[in-house]
Amino acid sequence: MPVGHMIKFIVTYQTAFWKDKGFSGEIVAGSSTECPFCVTFDATTPRGNAALVGFIAGQQASQWTTKEARERKHAVVSALVKYLGPEAASFIHYEDKDWAVEEFSGGCPTNVMAPGLLTYYQPSLRKPCGRIHWAGTETATQWCGYMSGAVQAGQRAAVEVLSELRPAVLTREELHTLRHSQSEETRAQQTPSSALKRLTTAVVVTAALTVAAALCLTHAERVMLKVTTFFSNAL
Numbered sequence: 001m002p003v004g005h006m007i008k009f010i011v012t013y014q015t016a017f018w019k020d021k022g023f024s025g026e027i028v029a030g031s032s033t034e035c036p037f038c039v040t041f042d043a044t045t046p047r048g049n050a051a052l053v054g055f056i057a058g059q060q061a062s063q064w065t066t067k068e069a070r071e072r073k074h075a076v077v078s079a080l081v082k083y084l085g086p087e088a089a090s091f092i093h094y095e096d097k098d099w100a101v102e103e104f105s106g107g108c109p110t111n112v113m114a115p116g117l118l119t120y121y122q123p124s125l126r127k128p129c130g131r132i133h134w135a136g137t138e139t140a141t142q143w144c145g146y147m148s149g150a151v152q153a154g155q156r157a158a159v160e161v162l163s164e165l166r167p168a169v170l171t172r173e174e175l176h177t178l179r180h181s182q183s184e185e186t187r188a189q190q191t192p193s194s195a196l197k198r199l200t201t202a203v204v205v206t207a208a209l210t211v212a213a214a215l216c217l218t219h220a221e222r223v224m225l226k227v228t229t230f231f232s233n234a235l
């Protein structure tokens with residue numbers, strides 16, 4: 001699973017001027033080539049230090065990773081001015097981080113599953129392997145790839161282990177959640193491989209019936225020919 005590519009930036013301001021203008025600070029710019037980032041959020045701290053955080057992701061990241069940091073900063077601030085007004089140019093500090101060039105991260109924020117991987121291997125994602133239980137964010141059913149997903153997956157794995165070692169310590173709610181996720185797993189295991197099996201069986205049966213029908217027709221034609229010849233000879 002290759003890791004994603006994301007460049008994160010944070011721009012700090014004296015005031016959250018966008019709020020005064022009735023804006024939330026959230027810009028969803030899509031993958032336009034004119035705008036380097038795809039999304040920004042208001043990252044003002046609870047103490048009121050005004051900031052915007054944004055992401056240059058995927059294709060945009062591949063494009064902007066090769067550019068000079070100064071050029072990237074200029075492009076980001078120009079886009080902020082375009083969306084939020086001229087005040088966006090008067091920032092205190094701009095900082096960006098290209099996580100793909102970090103030796104021990106190699107990308108951000110998570111690994112990306114190639115097409116088909118989840119469809120065919122999803123049943124194995126959370127299935128314990130003997131005494132090994134999987135707790136990574138990749139195994140989460142919600143917020144997969146994020147911190148919240150990591151917490152959810154960690155809690156699920158902890159309950160799994162406790163149910164093996166000391167089931168008595170589990171609450172009724174935890175046992176219920178565990179049984180529910182296990183039954184979901186069983187249902188997931190029936191797809192798509194079982195669907196594929198059903199489809200294969202249907203195709204084989206249809207093919208066999210077609211061949212049988214063709215043979216019958218050929219045979220019937222021969223019989224009809226014999227009958228016709230018999231009667232025409234008799235007459």
Ligand SMILES: Cc1cc2nc3c(=O)[nH]c(=O)nc-3n(C[C@H](O)[C@H](O)[C@H](O)COP(=O)(O)OP(=O)(O)OC[C@H]3O[C@@H](n4cnc5c(N)ncnc54)[C@H](O)[C@@H]3O)c2cc1C
Pocket residue numbers: 099105107108109110135136137138145146147148150
């Ligand atoms: C640059 C970056 C920015 C991110 N930003 C955000 C964000 O803003 N918001 C958000 O929600 N998520 C963000 N994420 C994603 C988030 O960090 C991960 O989803 C989360 O940390 C995954 O948690 P985890 O417990 O599944 O795995 P990890 O945090 O990767 O923990 C796995 C641990 O296992 C250890 N380990 C690995 N192999 C072994 C071994 N053989 N033996 C012992 N230990 C081992 C590792 O050292 C590591 O400490 C970001 C990720 C990155 C890389």
